[in-house]
Amino acid sequence: MRNAMIKSPILFAGALSAALAFSQTSHAADPDPRDWDAVLQEAKGQTVYFNAWGGSENINLYIDWAGQTLKERFGVTVVHVKLDDTANAVATVLAEKAAGKSEGGSVDLIWINGENFASMKRQDLLMAPDWTTSLPNWAYVDHETKPTILTDFTIPTDGLESPWGGAKMVFFHDTARTPADSVPGSSAELLDWAERNPGRFSYPQPPDFIGSSFLKQVLSETIADPAKLSQKVNAASFAEDAAPLFAYLDRLHPNLWRSGKAYPQNYPDMKQKLADGELDIIFAFNPSEASAGIAAGELPDTVRSFTYTEGTLGNTHFVAIPYNASAKAGALVLANFLISPEAQLRKQDPSVWGDPTVLSMDKLSAEDRAAFEALDLGIATLRPDELGPALDEPHPDWMERIEGEWLKRYGAAN
């Protein structure tokens, strides 16, 4: 028996492309979110392995809370598989597909966006067709005024991933050391600032998500023709398109923390370094990060936020279900719960996490709306109207190319 199971994937394998045909059609046994009672029934007793980046304590605690709530209300057990890189979970699903394991996969729900979503969608690794718009709580989602909910890094989501939170690149500084009137208002000003304050700025080493986002921010500001960013990379003109970015980095790196010979691991690491006084300007994709850090005793209460006048990158992060997940019904229940007003409200509270909601205030009940409005976003959080314009994320192809080029240029720099 075992042998037969091993051999058959060998026949199909290599055939990553041939397998395309099979996974397009949904499995007969897939739960249908339109029949929500049946989903709840099926989900009872299931264990959902939620693969989500585990590098931030407040997020881990929030996922923990969601899991406990699900257990109490729906009998669904949630296990948070703490990833240090979301790509690991993508690799797991891909490896299972290559080994022919089209059922009983080890990933049930995955926290995802951008290049990883593009990669999974392209390789048909996601549960299809559209399930997100049939979730009961989709009724509250603001897909009309938040375009990044339907288009993730220029790729249409097609209902294959359910929104979880909003994100916008925001910078933080400690007013006890860096006065508010001296902070840069653009990438170009940041470069000047770094030259005047050597060793006090850095970014996480790509392919860390936040580190790569910093590269994209600079790219968006420096590329001659920004329209190119909404398309796949043109291999012929890539060197020319990216030249201003790498000229920028060549000037920036000698003035980075540790002269660019080592990099912070990720944004929580930068947060620690801001508290230690090693870094003076840091950034994150969560506008409430500083307020949350102050609430948690990780940052002094003199930290404040700023963004660029011409705008910073903004996007949405999602959850998606792999095509071979073992507990699809449970994963649907969790995804639906994550966009409930209750869960979104708690998520936006800086003393919990502080991640912006994806819901539309107009669609909420008066009571829920009042609760959102009553949230104290914290002393260090910019009001929505102070966040500045949101720049569109480039096509994921850019991220891959730039990461590769970065590694080639600086990966063996010492």
Added chain:
Amino acid sequence: MTGGVRLARLAPPLTLLILLGPLAFGLAGTALPALGYLPDLGGTEFTTAHFSELAEVPGIWRSALLSVAIGLITTLVSLGAVAGFVASDLGTSGFARMRRMISPLLSVPHAAAAFGLAFLIAPSGMIMRLVSPWLTGLDRPPDLLIINDPLALSMMAGLIVKEIPFLFLVTLAALPQTRHLETMRLGRSLGYGRVASFTFLLWPPVYRQIRLAVFAVVAYATSVVDVALILGPHLPPTLPVRLIDWMNDPDLESRFLASAGAILQLGVTLAALIAWVGLERIGAFLVRQIRDNGRRWRRDMAVRALARSVMGGSAVIIFGGIAVLALWSVSGLWQFPDALPSSFTWKSWMQALPRMSGPLGTTLAVAGLSTLIALTLTILCLEREYETGRGRGGGALLLIYLPLIVPQISFMFGLQVLSIWLGVDASFSALVLAHLVFVLPYVFLSLSDPWRAHDRRHDLIAAGLGMSRTRTLVKIRLPMLTRAILTAAAVGFSVSVGQYLPTVLIGAGRLTTVTTEAVALAAGGNRRVIGVYAFMQTLLPFFAFAIATGLPGLVFRNRRGLRV
């Protein structure tokens, strides 16, 4: 005859199967994809293309050379410190003190020791906080590349402080096989200094006995992953870290590259071992030259002071590091250059403990079960050896050491592929088996000496009184060796607790232990959380050793001869 002894006949082949089976399958599972053969990913033809691709990776040779250098320097410094210290202080009261202080250090997992070191020596670390601003004049941490330095100095320091206790205890175990006190007395009476007496007379036979353990240190230091992730250089990192990155790449093509890299890692470790053998030759030649010129080297205080301070320093660093970890785990806001947190809170513990129960349960279950199996097999093997009088040769010893010498990463990749194929990845039994490969050698090595030293006349008397062999084993030998068995169990337990790579690869993220959680959460750089997990990681083996030391006294409170 009874079942016990018949079982013992099966034990040696079974043990070899457990040790060498995963090794052989794992290496094959790594070598085939390295040569392009992995049908599930479309590799059906043998090719060397992946090795050419590997050679093109920027900085790959630097990564490889760095790993070789780390292996050699780490071993040289820690072995030198241990030999120097034993030479200087053998037989003194300071020696006994050091022995008591160093032994518990063996149980501190590598990752915890590495975090502790990082928290001490980083520019914003404890040492700098203690001397700032009154001495340095700094109210902000200096922009110095201390951790993750390109020469891997901090990584080597982290490895050295952990290898010293290991080599020290191995040396202590070897000393009784030589007539060390008499030999030292002989050297001294001929007018040689302590260090010279030791080096010329005692070191050669001692080194011969600990040689395989030294090889294991060389191999470990060239292929370590967790310490390199915490303290090692970034651009480029050491070879094992790059392998892990490729293994986790969403582009599955990278697995071929990772496998080719794992074979390169095998070559790197082998090269380091060959270089080490060369260093052995050079060392032996130098010792002979120095010995033959007839000088007595009576004034050796400088060497002795140096060796003592390195030994003592390593203990202080580990203890200090763990103290700082503990402090961070209960700290509120703690800004530079404050020497103490501005507030204390149990919040980090309160948040972590409920979520730790799952990984903690897995840790205890895997460590307990693998130790139990290892202990049973070891006792049966030793019983069989006792019966036949065979199996003490160097060949058998080499086989037991093999899983400790072949780089973990080189065969764990293959083993992971194999376990996915068989559909046993992320299963509890596969994880226990993977841990057993590393637990078994350590249990065997720590139990075999006391077992062999056991006085056979007890068994003769028992036989004379009509006891069967099994009954003798259960009623006489096991109780008399309880202390040694519990110590071996504690060693096995702490080896299992400390396993990172096998747990990550075979546990596949679904089975997590305190160690894998600690490394994953460390990614967040949150010192409070790291403090909680690393402290917990240290506590478990510590309890195991405490039980091993305390239990016999309790059980044998009415057996005077078995108390210490």
